[in-house]
Amino acid sequence: MSTNTITTQKVNFKVFRFNADEDYLPYYEDYSMDVTSEEVVLDILNRIKWDHDGSFSYRRSCRHGICGACAIKVNGRSTLACKESMTTMVEYFGNDLTIEPLSTKRAVKDMIIDKGDFWEKHAAVTPYLVADIDESPSCENLVSPQDAEELDEADLCIQCGACHYACPVVEINSDFFGPAAFAAAYRFEADVRDNDGQRLIDVNEEKQGVWDCVKCFECTEVCPKDINPFEKITKLHQMAFKKGVAKNNVATRHAVGFLHSIKKHGVLDEGGLVLYSEGPSIVKHIPVALQMFRKGKIVMPWNIQKSDNLDEIQKLIKSSSTVKF
Amino acid sequence: MKKLKYALFTGCTAKQSTPEQMMSTMAVAKKLNIELIELTEASCCGASHLQDYDDFLSLVLNARNIAYAEKHALTMVTICNTCQLNTAMTKHRLDRNPELKARVNEKLAEVGLEYKGTSNVIHFLYAIIDDFGLDKIKEMVVKPLSEFNIAPFYGCHNIRPSELHDESHQQKENPYNPNSLDDLIIACGGMNVDYEEKNKCCGFHVELQAPHTAAVLTGTAIAGATDQNADMMVTPCPLCHLKLDTQTKGASEAIGREVSLPVLHMQQMVGLALGCSPAELGLKHHVTDVNFV
Numbered sequence: 361m362s363t364n365t366i367t368t369q370k371v372n373f374k375v376f377r378f379n380a381d382e383d384y385l386p387y388y389e390d391y392s393m394d395v396t397s398e399e400v401v402l403d404i405l406n407r408i409k410w411d412h413d414g415s416f417s418y419r420r421s422c423r424h425g426i427c428g429a430c431a432i433k434v435n436g437r438s439t440l441a442c443k444e445s446m447t448t449m450v451e452y453f454g455n456d457l458t459i460e461p462l463s464t465k466r467a468v469k470d471m472i473i474d475k476g477d478f479w480e481k482h483a484a485v486t487p488y489l490v491a492d493i494d495e496s497p498s499c500e501n502l503v504s505p506q507d508a509e510e511l512d513e514a515d516l517c518i519q520c521g522a523c524h525y526a527c528p529v530v531e532i533n534s535d536f537f538g539p540a541a542f543a544a545a546y547r548f549e550a551d552v553r554d555n556d557g558q559r560l561i562d563v564n565e566e567k568q569g570v571w572d573c574v575k576c577f578e579c580t581e582v583c584p585k586d587i588n589p590f591e592k593i594t595k596l597h598q599m600a601f602k603k604g605v606a607k608n609n610v611a612t613r614h615a616v617g618f619l620h621s622i623k624k625h626g627v628l629d630e631g632g633l634v635l636y637s638e639g640p641s642i643v644k645h646i647p648v649a650l651q652m653f654r655k656g657k658i659v660m661p662w663n664i665q666k667s668d669n670l671d672e673i674q675k676l677i678k679s680s681s682t683v684k685f
Numbered sequence: 686m687k688k689l690k691y692a693l694f695t696g697c698t699a700k701q702s703t704p705e706q707m708m709s710t711m712a713v714a715k716k717l718n719i720e721l722i723e724l725t726e727a728s729c730c731g732a733s734h735l736q737d738y739d740d741f742l743s744l745v746l747n748a749r750n751i752a753y754a755e756k757h758a759l760t761m762v763t764i765c766n767t768c769q770l771n772t773a774m775t776k777h778r779l780d781r782n783p784e785l786k787a788r789v790n791e792k793l794a795e796v797g798l799e800y801k802g803t804s805n806v807i808h809f810l811y812a813i814i815d816d817f818g819l820d821k822i823k824e825m826v827v828k829p830l831s832e833f834n835i836a837p838f839y840g841c842h843n844i845r846p847s848e849l850h851d852e853s854h855q856q857k858e859n860p861y862n863p864n865s866l867d868d869l870i871i872a873c874g875g876m877n878v879d880y881e882e883k884n885k886c887c888g889f890h891v892e893l894q895a896p897h898t899a900a901v902l903t904g905t906a907i908a909g910a911t912d913q914n915a916d917m918m919v920t921p922c923p924l925c926h927l928k929l930d931t932q933t934k935g936a937s938e939a940i941g942r943e944v945s946l947p948v949l950h951m952q953q954m955v956g957l958a959l960g961c962s963p964a965e966l967g968l969k970h971h972v973t974d975v976n977f978v
């Protein structure tokens with residue numbers, strides 16, 4: 361085992377303060393501290409409370425990355441305070457750090473936020489097993505290791521909300537379920553014991569937007585449990601096609617449209633994809649398309665340079681396709 | 686220095702809606718004496734959408750593209766963030782999962798190909814920075830962009846997931862404070878602009894199904910750069926470019942503020958600094974006029 365020497369460095373903190381009962385506007389308090397390489401972000405929160413201001417408020421319980429209470433933002437990045445080492449934070453952001461709640465607009469008191477929207481969306485995906493349970497079974501109800509693997513660690517989610525409040529779409533579209541709720545939906549959809557049937561249909565409603573994820577990977581980057589919610593969203597898409605609940609709409613046609621294009625040209629036919637996805641609604645794209653045309657940005661279908669060895673691609677599509685729409 | 690040589694995966698956009706990106710890639714490669722062998726056999730990577738429909742097929746097609754780079758025994762260079770993501774992600778998954786790799790190779794064998802895992806996949810931005818070298822670029826600059834404040838727009842898929850990035854590129858990129866594009870701007874003599882949206886998403890991938898979300902993200906990014914006095918933006922991704930360059934009307938409407946900035950492809954910026962002509966760099970193919978040259 362290597363012996364790590366503990367190092368100390370000065371870090372300047374700008375800390376978000378707000379009491380919804382008393383303050384009209386939030387303000388920031390400055391603290392400078394010597395921080396050791398052994399400390400985690402939660403140690404700093406504790407020191408602010410213990411050494412500087414007893415009224416400073418934040419949530420924490422387990423101190424072991426289990427309860428999910430302590431997620432906050434450091435320089436805008438969602439962070440599980442009891443898990444994230446200060447060394448990493450300084451590596452990421454330097455010695456001037458801004459400490460804020462997960463969502464400043466939802467702040468109640470200092471680091472404490474109203475997580476109501478998070479829980480509402482979580483509850484809406486039926487986040488529990490729906491199954492006919494034999495209440496007096498004669499033997500254990502075993503799940504094979506292969507079947508358990510299907511969950512892909514989605515069951516490790518601690519509902520900390522780090523991903524939810526890092527997701528840009530959550531802030532723009534208040535109906536969007538968000539990465540954590542979708543990961544929870546996946547967790548139960550992927551469970552062989554579950555026979556809900558409705559959950560997958562629900563998340564495929566246009567409003568909740570399982571298809572509106574912008575694929576930015578912000579959620580994946582911040583999840584303290586390495587759950588990769590983005591990947592779970594992808595799997596929900598795949599499930600929707602496999603189980604035949606994918607609706608025929610612009611989002612699903614957009615995904616399938618790639619296949620049609622590749623089959624025909626090897627490469628993408630950009631205009632053809634938009635036409636296939638939108639159908640008659642394509643008219644709304646005409647103004648931009650005209651501008652692009654004038655700038656030489658539109659290639660006519662007959663001028664598309666097909667991939668060489670297109671027959672190989674077509675053969676592979678025939679032999680490797682696993683889904684039908 | 687030994688001449689740099691790569692297998693070029695152009696992606697589809699460079700051949701259709703962003704011809705200027707193809708032109709400027711070739712112009713810059715010529716200036717830097719980098720040889721690019723175009724993989725004309727390659728198919729579309731699926732743009733992170735095909736996998737939503739058929740994951741296995743997407744893997745097979747991307748593995749086929751990489752197999753052609755391997756045939757040349759060359760590193761594959763991409764010029765699109767999303768091509769980079771899909772191709773490097775395929776490599777990541779196949780290299781880590783022998784069983785999956787075998788299943789994919791079983792299919793590839795039908796067309797006489799094999800995915801071995803011998804070619805690395807990197808974005809051209811990092812080929813320029815890591816392999817060619819910023820210092821050398823600096824020395825070659827003949828028309829420094831010293832009058833301009835340039836806002837880098839990184840685009841998600843070059844920097845996130847950071848795990849994938851760190852695996853395929855020599856230089857680590859801090860996903861919260863990326864610096865490669867900033868460094869390149871400085872090497873070209875420009876002033877790099879720091880703004881909040883530089884590592885955020887432009888919304889391209891939901892343009893059709895969630896136009897409002899996409900437009901707000903695009904608008905906010907251009908507004909962020911404008912508010913920090915940017916004269917122009919620069920991006921390594923043609924998809925980000927399409928959003929920022931061609932969709933300003935919808936973006937302005939969505940955020941309730943008129944926004945518009947010239948947007949350069951990373952290659953065009955380097956090309957300008959190295960003395961390429963606007964024609965060589967295809968500047969006339971932009972919807973938002975590039976009005977400073």
Ligand code: SF4
Nearest residue numbers: 527573574576577579
């Ligand atoms: S990848 Fe999708 S769910 Fe995750 S943060 Fe981005 S938009 Fe939200």
Ligand code: SF4
Nearest residue numbers: 517518520521523583
């Ligand atoms: S998915 Fe990860 S980041 Fe999101 S709530 Fe669960 S544990 Fe937290």
Ligand code: SF4
Nearest residue numbers: 696697698730732768
């Ligand atoms: S990401 Fe876009 S440009 Fe790249 S190959 Fe896929 S469709 Fe073509």
Ligand code: SF4
Nearest residue numbers: 840841842887924925
């Ligand atoms: S920034 Fe835009 S184009 Fe780039 S990866 Fe994100 S959504 Fe895609």
Ligand code: FES
Nearest residue numbers: 423427428430442
């Ligand atoms: S205190 Fe429980 S997860 Fe941090």
